[in-house]
């Protein structure tokens with residue numbers, strides 16, 4: 001089964017890095033926390049790159 005990206009919002013600090021890097025996948029919700037609006041908006045490689053940039057490492061794969 002394909003991996004699906006998600007954000008653990010309990011940990012998100014609203015820094016905006018993932019949204020700046022990959023607006024095709026991430027967006028701010030009404031509480032200014034990041035959420036995934038399109039898990040298929042980028043390649044796994046690109047999503048992994050952004051995952052590694054999150055300062056609190058709260059972007060994960062659900063397998």
Ligand code: SF4
Nearest residue numbers: 012013015016018054
């Ligand atoms: S990079 Fe991480 S902490 Fe920053 S907005 Fe995205 S999910 Fe939240």
